[in-house]
Amino acid sequence: MIKIFNVAYKNLLRKKARSGLTIIGIALAAWVLVSLLGFNKGYESSLSRDIDNLGFQMIVTAKGCPYEAATLMLKGGTGLRYMPENITEQISKEPEVEEVTAMLMQAVFDPNKGESGGYSAYLGVDPATFPKMKSFLEFKQGNWFTNPDAMEAVLGYEAAELEQREVGDKLLIVEKNVEVKVVGILKRTGTQDDGTIFLPLKTVQKIFGIKDELTGIGIKVKKDANMAQFEEKMYKLPDVQVVSLAQVKQTIMTLVSTAKVMVFSIALIAILISVVGVINTILMSVMERLQEIGILKSMGATAWDIFKLIWLETLILCISGGIIGAALAMATAKLTEVLIRQLLPYAPSGGLVQITLPLVILTFGVVILIGLLSGVYPSWKAGRVRPLEAIRSQVE
Amino acid sequence: MLGMTMKKKFSLMVLMVTVILVPAQVLFAAVGCDLNDPDRDVARLFPGSTGYKTNYVSVDQRGGPALLAQVEDRLGDKFQGLFETIDVPYTLYEIFKGKEKIGYIHGVNEKGQYGGIQVFLVLDLDGVIKNFYFQKLTSRYGKELRDPKFGEQFVGLTLKDFYNYDILTGKAIGPSGVERIKNPVPEAEPDFKAALRGTKKNLILVDEFILGNKYLQYHKAVGEQKK
Numbered sequence: 001m002i003k004i005f006n007v008a009y010k011n012l013l014r015k016k017a018r019s020g021l022t023i024i025g026i027a028l029a030a031w032v033l034v035s036l037l038g039f040n041k042g043y044e045s046s047l048s049r050d051i052d053n054l055g056f057q058m059i060v061t062a063k064g065c066p067y068e069a070a071t072l073m074l075k076g077g078t079g080l081r082y083m084p085e086n087i088t089e090q091i092s093k094e095p096e097v098e099e100v101t102a103m104l105m106q107a108v109f110d111p112n113k114g115e116s117g118g119y120s121a122y123l124g125v126d127p128a129t130f131p132k133m134k135s136f137l138e139f140k141q142g143n144w145f146t147n148p149d150a151m152e153a154v155l156g157y158e159a160a161e162l163e164q165r166e167v168g169d170k171l172l173i174v175e176k177n178v179e180v181k182v183v184g185i186l187k188r189t190g191t192q193d194d195g196t197i198f199l200p201l202k203t204v205q206k207i208f209g210i211k212d213e214l215t216g217i218g219i220k221v222k223k224d225a226n227m228a229q230f231e232e233k234m235y236k237l238p239d240v241q242v243v244s245l246a247q248v249k250q251t252i253m254t255l256v257s258t259a260k261v262m263v264f265s266i267a268l269i270a271i272l273i274s275v276v277g278v279i280n281t282i283l284m285s286v287m288e289r290l291q292e293i294g295i296l297k298s299m300g301a302t303a304w305d306i307f308k309l310i311w312l313e314t315l316i317l318c319i320s321g322g323i324i325g326a327a328l329a330m331a332t333a334k335l336t337e338v339l340i341r342q343l344l345p346y347a348p349s350g351g352l353v354q355i356t357l358p359l360v361i362l363t364f365g366v367v368i369l370i371g372l373l374s375g376v377y378p379s380w381k382a383g384r385v386r387p388l389e390a391i392r393s394q395v396e
Numbered sequence: 397m398l399g400m401t402m403k404k405k406f407s408l409m410v411l412m413v414t415v416i417l418v419p420a421q422v423l424f425a426a427v428g429c430d431l432n433d434p435d436r437d438v439a440r441l442f443p444g445s446t447g448y449k450t451n452y453v454s455v456d457q458r459g460g461p462a463l464l465a466q467v468e469d470r471l472g473d474k475f476q477g478l479f480e481t482i483d484v485p486y487t488l489y490e491i492f493k494g495k496e497k498i499g500y501i502h503g504v505n506e507k508g509q510y511g512g513i514q515v516f517l518v519l520d521l522d523g524v525i526k527n528f529y530f531q532k533l534t535s536r537y538g539k540e541l542r543d544p545k546f547g548e549q550f551v552g553l554t555l556k557d558f559y560n561y562d563i564l565t566g567k568a569i570g571p572s573g574v575e576r577i578k579n580p581v582p583e584a585e586p587d588f589k590a591a592l593r594g595t596k597k598n599l600i601l602v603d604e605f606i607l608g609n610k611y612l613q614y615h616k617a618v619g620e621q622k623k
Binding site: 110111112113114115140141160161162163164165166169170171172174177179185 | 432433436437440477478479480505506507508509510511512513530531532533534535536538539542
């Protein structure tokens, strides 16, 4: 076997450029395949993590416009709709509910932001429930608010960076001309919390003159609860809109799956091209060596010996291409991620391309299978060569 | 021969992978100061320009701790806090009229009394200020400080003028064009000082990154005078 391997290996070295190009073709196909499978795995787990990191599985907002961020972008603070604060109590009594947290988002127009002004948003949160729900949040500096109606702010990392704030600094709420003290800077999370300025709920209600009203309620549902049934219950509440994060996840995954089908089709084409490339290379190699194969057969080599030799050459090409492709996919995972982020309308935080060992083994298996299949025809053709005809044809 | 070519190809591949992967790794580093809408802002801030090229550069990348020490020495103050760090990527816009380079636009983040301040300078090829712009300013006196009359006071000044301005005391230590810059509102003193510190830092970084330390001689001269 080692001897056959040596012969096959040396045969490939005789046409270095051709063998090299074929290996590159297979490597590119393997690269695309590993990267895509890695993306498939990475995107879903990152999206799930992002949604889990919200701390709650459901958001209840006032009917009309459930998307606070979109409203703020389009209309500023004026477009926000409110619901009574006492709904929180009503929801927390439901048996499926583990915890609820009340939120009030407000925005002010800052004329000194950019060329023509911009909005600054503040999220009022309940200090008793919000930090518990977001227990994964860590502080770079400081901590949460000292009391429920303190004139204090906790800033997400990016918000703090934009405002150049640190613990102890003052922050001005421009339109209201109110100063708050920065008591905490959160570590970067890669989520929307990074750009958020948190204030105690009561403080936001006081500053903006909004009594007993909220813009949203975050709900953490018990693990064994029936989500569909609970959602139905929530829909029955008057004048509220329910946004289930499971629905959000499902919608995003459906959108992304369309893109995935297209990309997998491209990968399939790349694999087919590389299969044709391998068959072409090996077949050319067989045709060029007809005389040689004829001599081998006349010296006693069986059709199976020739078949094995040619098949082994195919396998060496595919295995080499597979190794290079997998290595390339691992080395360029970060770059692939950057490119995907630019192409997708929404990309969750964290690793979008997760290349794991089982995934590499799977791709390797696919590449070897491609090698075995694409090597069958050239090997069979080589095995069928008639020695005398082959020797004579090339002499002529 | 073929072996040589393969070696060259391999080296090229390694180089490409390195160049591509390194920026990807610094994606989560500190954030710099970009124009909000470069196409619109460059045309507005630099009338007559037809295009621009964006360059990203950091003190860390250009010279590491040694360069940081030199910048701090020229500034007369240390880089401070969580966000004024060695790895902040500065965005330098090279401005063109046709194919001819006509100047630069560069911004820095500065810590103000109530929030972040973004100080942008429009400079000619010699580092002379042509325009001054607060892209962002959180202040009770934002209106007065963002008034074009305030920015006009900076026009014509260079880094040479700022060497005689002590940013720690906020006072001139010798004849300096900075003396002519007046604070429109006495209560806005912290933000006024922050604006001057941001301007000096901005000019020093442009001198280090682009002008080849053209103004370093004046810093040395001021140092000699002090001795």
